[in-house]
Amino acid sequence: MLQFNHVTKRYDNGKPAVSNLNLKIEKGEFVCFIGPSGCGKTTTMKMVNRLINISEGSILVDGKSIKKQDPVELRRSIGYVIQQIGLMPHMTIKENIVLVGTLLKWSKEKKDKRARELLKLVDLPEEYLEKYPHELSGGQQQRIGVLRALAANPPLILMDEPFGALDPITRDSLQEEFKKLQKELHKTILFVTHDMDEALKLADRVVIMREGEVVQADTPDQILRNP
Ligand code: ADP
Ligand code: ADP
Numbered sequence: 001m002l003q004f005n006h007v008t009k010r011y012d013n014g015k016p017a018v019s020n021l022n023l024k025i026e027k028g029e030f031v032c033f034i035g036p037s038g039c040g041k042t043t044t045m046k047m048v049n050r051l052i053n054i055s056e057g058s059i060l061v062d063g064k065s066i067k068k069q070d071p072v073e074l075r076r077s078i079g080y081v082i083q084q085i086g087l088m089p090h091m092t093i094k095e096n097i098v099l100v101g102t103l104l105k106w107s108k109e110k111k112d113k114r115a116r117e118l119l120k121l122v123d124l125p126e127e128y129l130e131k132y133p134h135e136l137s138g139g140q141q142q143r144i145g146v147l148r149a150l151a152a153n154p155p156l157i158l159m160d161e162p163f164g165a166l167d168p169i170t171r172d173s174l175q176e177e178f179k180k181l182q183k184e185l186h187k188t189i190l191f192v193t194h195d196m197d198e199a200l201k202l203a204d205r206v207v208i209m210r211e212g213e214v215v216q217a218d219t220p221d222q223i224l225r226n227p
Helices: 041-048 071-076 093-097 099-103 108-119 126-130 138-150 168-185 196-202 220-225
Strands: 002-009 018-025 030-034 056-061 078-082 156-160 188-193 205-210 213-218
Touching: 002 041, 018 041, 018 213, 030 041, 030 196, 041 056, 041 156, 041 188, 071 078, 078 138, 093 099, 093 108, 093 126, 093 138, 099 108, 108 126, 108 138, 138 156, 138 168, 168 196, 188 196, 196 220, 205 220, 213 220
Parallel strands: 030 188, 030 205, 078 156, 156 188
Antiparallel strands: 002 018, 002 056, 205 213
């Protein structure tokens, strides 16, 4: 599904932010990227959806180099959730969830139907569709951010510390909810965190990075046995 071949990113002439990254991710795999601040996790995500360019090497999605794909099309086929989700404050929750529908020229009926379908995936009642972001708690807004990323049904989802700003209790419940959701949806997910507990709880595989390099890439079981 996703392959990193000798991927290096230099922002300037200094030390690379990501250095010779080699990794193969299977369809439906949930991979957590973990490591201290500045080790290259966010840079790795941004190269996948072409928010930034790769300096050396290549990234393949379904065997095709992302460089050969139209960046707009590519970004549409990849869901992206970040810590500062930035829901549109003057749009209802419904409009926020199906934001991509405007780009894709969905009819009002299609947007309506899709927003309802998506809201069912999380623990929020239907009347929330007509509310505005400021009426929701941080955890609720973050759920909407996840739904927004799922709206166009992308096979690949990038999540950069999506639950990082939440209090521990909300965070725990969102992790549980999200893990269940992932089992149903069977998406390929790249998930950035600096919390090892979160990584071990969610991931099929944990990729540990340090100073732009992968130091270990193993299942949670292997990591627990061989830390
Ligand atoms: P992480 O997500 O693991 O915290 P980042 O990928 O954000 O790490 O950053 C990796 C390295 O690249 C850091 O040293 C950071 O300062 C540097 N970096 C990130 N973005 C830029 C940028 N736009 N310009 C210059 N350097 C950057
Ligand atoms: P993260 O939360 O992933 O660690 P940061 O807070 O380090 O991200 O960076 C926030 C933004 O600033 C990102 O878009 C990143 O690319 C950019 N950035 C990070 N480090 C630098 C840097 N040294 N020079 C310029 N931009 C940077």
